Amino acid sequence: MRRKARYRCWLLVVLLTLGAGEKKDDAEPGDGLDVYFRDADVLAISDQGLPEYPDAEPGESKRLPRDFPDEPPQIAHGIADMLPISLDDNECLECHHPENAIEETDVPIPESHFRAAVMGEGGPNSPMAWVVKGYEKTENVAGTRYNCTMCHVPQATNIREPKNRFVPARAE
Numbered sequence: 582m583r584r585k586a587r588y589r590c591w592l593l594v595v596l597l598t599l600g601a602g603e604k605k606d607d608a609e610p611g612d613g614l615d616v617y618f619r620d621a622d623v624l625a626i627s628d629q630g631l632p633e634y635p636d637a638e639p640g641e642s643k644r645l646p647r648d649f650p651d652e653p654p655q656i657a658h659g660i661a662d663m664l665p666i667s668l669d670d671n672e673c674l675e676c677h678h679p680e681n682a683i684e685e686t687d688v689p690i691p692e693s694h695f696r697a698a699v700m701g702e703g704g705p706n707s708p709m710a711w712v713v714k715g716y717e718k719t720e721n722v723a724g725t726r727y728n729c730t731m732c733h734v735p736q737a738t739n740i741r742e743p744k745n746r747f748v749p750a751r752a753e
Contacts, residue, residue, distance in 0.1 A: 632737035632738075632739060632740055633737060633738050633739045634659060634660075634661070634735040634736070634737055634738065635657070635658060635659055635735070635736060635738055636659050637657070637658050637659060638658060638659070639657075639658040639676060639686065639687075640658070640684065640686035640687075641658065642657045642658055642736070643657065644657045644736075645657070645736055646749075648747075648749040648750070649749065649750040650750065653732040653733050654688070654733065655733065655734055655735065655736045656729075656730075656733050656734065656735045656736065657736055658735075659735070660730070660735055664730070666727070666728050666729060666730060668727070671722075671727060671729070673729045674690075674722065677689060677690050678690060678722075690722065690726075693726075694722050694723060694726040695718060695719050695720075695721070695722060695723060696716040696717065696718055696719065696723060697716065697717055697719050697723040697724065697725070698713045698715075698716055698725070699713065699714045699715045699716060699717055700712070700713060700714065701713075701714035
């Protein structure tokens with residue numbers, strides 16, 4: 582039994598050594614484009630350019646339909662001048678906070694963004710040390726929902742969808 586375990590250990594070491602490969606020294610480190618298991622940079626193997634985002638002002642563009650229920654909607658206008666979002670500056674709230682959403686094109690932030698998770702210790706046999714016990718209503722946007730671009734992304738105008746068999750589960 583012990584001999585079998587030792588054999589498996591050596592086999593694992595040999596397989597890992599054979600599969601490791603060598604990193605090429607000609608790649609410039611830190612540019613984000615060198616991938617150790619490819620001979621070309623990522624942008625060179627793509628036939629699609631970088632995404633182009635709309636320059637449309639808020640309210641001027643058409644929103645894309647969602648592919649599944651509760652999908653975060655895409656941002657239908659340019660946001661370059663609204664970034665970065667910080668604790669002191671979130672320009673999204675100027676139009677999308679429910680108190681400020683007065684025009685038809687100003688989609689108000691849903692009520693779920695004003696609820697904060699209440700954490701509690703897991704039970705004696707629980708695999709989790711901390712669990713969500715419930716949600717409490719907050720006066721302002723919850724901290725976990727404050728950075729809008731964590732879930733919402735701008736609609737790119739030049740993206741070709743890859744061929745796949747995905748069927749949108751749009752709510753009727």
